Amino acid sequence: MKIKKYVVKDMNEAFSKIRYELGENAVIINQKKIKKPGIMGFFSKKLIEVTAASEESTEKKPENNKILEDSLKAIRNVVNTSMNLDKNNKYSEIKTSTKKNGILDENNMKLKNNGQHDKIKEEVQSTGTENLMKEMLEMKKILNGLAKVDNASQNNDDDIRIKLRKLDIEDEIIDYIIEKMDSIKEDISIDEKIQKIVEDVLKVSSKEMQGKIVFVGPTGVGKTTTIAKLAGRLSLMDNKSVGLITIDTYRIGAVEQLKTYADIMNLPFKVVFNIADMEQAVKDMEACDVVLIDTTGRSSKNFMQISELRAFIEKVDTKDINLVVSSTTKNKDIIPIINGYKKLNFSSVIVTKLDETTTYGSILNIGYYSDKKIRFITTGQNVPEDIKFMDSYKLCKVVLGEDNLC
Ligand SMILES: Nc1nc2c(ncn2[C@@H]2O[C@H](COP(=O)(O)OP(=O)(O)O)[C@@H](O)[C@H]2O)c(=O)[nH]1
Ligand SMILES: [Mg+2]
Incomplete structure (x- = not known):
């Protein structure tokens, strides 16, 4: 026997809810008019509290429960697969928690029974980690490269500045020369580039x-x-x-x-x-x-x-x-x-x-x-x-x- 209370605006609403949730055989065992509590409830429309009971324990599962369950399974699979980057203990945490869950337990058993699962998981874990490591190393390389280029050009700029200052060239002109260096795309030495820029200035x-x-x-x-x-x-x-x-x-x-x-x-x-x-x-x-x-x-x-x-x-x-x-x-x-x-x-x-x-x-x-x-x-x-x-x-x-x- 299942008993449930519904608060509805009218009996039509009560019938459809009861039928949907408790099935065609449910019966209404009580109904009474109620008011919403508080000052606001004083002015509001009256509501009906309906108590219904169903003989069978056939709490009707909505049609889409199956879909929901499948979705949960799929989500769990994805979660498990993506766990390849996590530590094993985290993975088992999920396993334990899913065991407690009726719906997911069956699926978990399936995974457990699959002898290859752990192996696959490890493989997925290691390839995933490897890939990530590779990508990170690649990025590190690129960043290092960029930093080196930056440092090298900074060092070059400093060398140029020191050299030109020794010649008593004004800082403003040195800045101009350094700024112009990048615009020379020819594969020539730094000194040749400086010579070119100076030739452009000094006619x-x-x-x-x-x-x-x-x-x-x-x-x-x-x-x-x-x-x-x-x-x-x-x-x-x-x-x-x-x-x-x-x-x-x-x-x-x-x-x-x-x-x-x-x-x-x-x-x-x-x-x-x-x-x-x-x-x-x-x-x-x-x-x-x-x-x-x-x-x-x-x-x-x-x-x-x-x-x-x-x-x-x-x-x-x-x-x-x-x-x-x-x-x-x-x-x-x-x-x-x-x-x-x-x-x-x-x-x-x-x-x-x-x-x-x-x-x-x-x-x-x-x-x-x-x-x-x-x-x-x-x-x-x-x-x-x-x-x-x-x-x-x-x-x-x-x-x-x-x-x-x-
Ligand atoms: N060391 C050196 N002294 C120079 C040169 N040109 C001019 N002078 C000297 O500078 C001084 C002033 O030169 P001057 O022709 O009278 O300058 P002005 O006042 O501009 O006409 C003189 O003693 C010149 O001999 C140069 O190229 N080198
Ligand atoms: Mg003179």
Whole structure:
């Protein structure tokens, strides 16, 4: 005998539930109206409590119980198979727990009776573990590889930085070089890659020494000496007619310095004191192949001096304006100098006094920050010998310490 209570809204609901659960032969043994407890129940609809009984113990199994059971079996099989990665004791835990369960017990017995089960389980366990181990090792290898590549490139970067710093190349340029390294896909050495990048930054002007050429730059960098060297080469070696003009009226003795050279080389020479003089001097030199124009070393910090110089240069009417910078200039002074002279629209740079330094990074620093081509470099006080024209390849080799200045 099975007795069960149902709380329903109406008897129809009670009948269908009882029939479904207790079968066609069930009987209703009691029914009463009840109220939901609490305040909310006071206002709610009344419910009926129905008590029914069934003679047989035929609690009807729903049709889909079989499906449910099959599903449980399937799930258990999957669980058992996937246990291949677990420890044996965990597996037996499941075995014991399934024994207690009526539905699953039968299935468990089947598994128990299967003599090969343990073997298969072990195999599945070991192959599964092996596979996982393999995959993990594979991943470890890949990760190690990645870490190595990362470390190697970090080491390379550090080596490059150390090497370039020793050459007195500015950190900003070193960063630029390191950043560019990856973009070179060719199978060439690190040094060759650096050379390539430096060649891209450091361009050399191939402009001919012809027409009106102005030289500007701080005091004492070697403008006048450089002009003397050029004048000597162009007139004595290249057989060009050369004229010299100076607007260096600030420094005592400055005029004499260039005049001495002009006298020795027998070159026309003009001193310019004001803007009107400049126009006339340029006119007077019209017949010369090359007119080299010297200027006063003006402070790049003094805007008035630079503006005044600009007015003179405008009268010269040339685009060939060269900023002369000494390689002995402190790195931190290079940018202010370049910025100060920018107002003069210089077209290329000349780096002097390379004989006074052992590292040549300053050439690259000056080229990089000015963003202008290098016209040539000077390497000593001897007029006219100590002046060097080099191509970009050779100059970069010098900058990188892989070639000397000779
Ligand atoms: N060591 C060395 N000294 C140089 C070089 N060029 C010029 N000088 C010297 O630097 C000093 C200043 O040169 P100067 O031509 O008067 O510079 P300016 O003020 O720019 O005209 C002089 O003693 C020159 O001999 C160079 O390439 N190397
Ligand atoms: Mg001078």
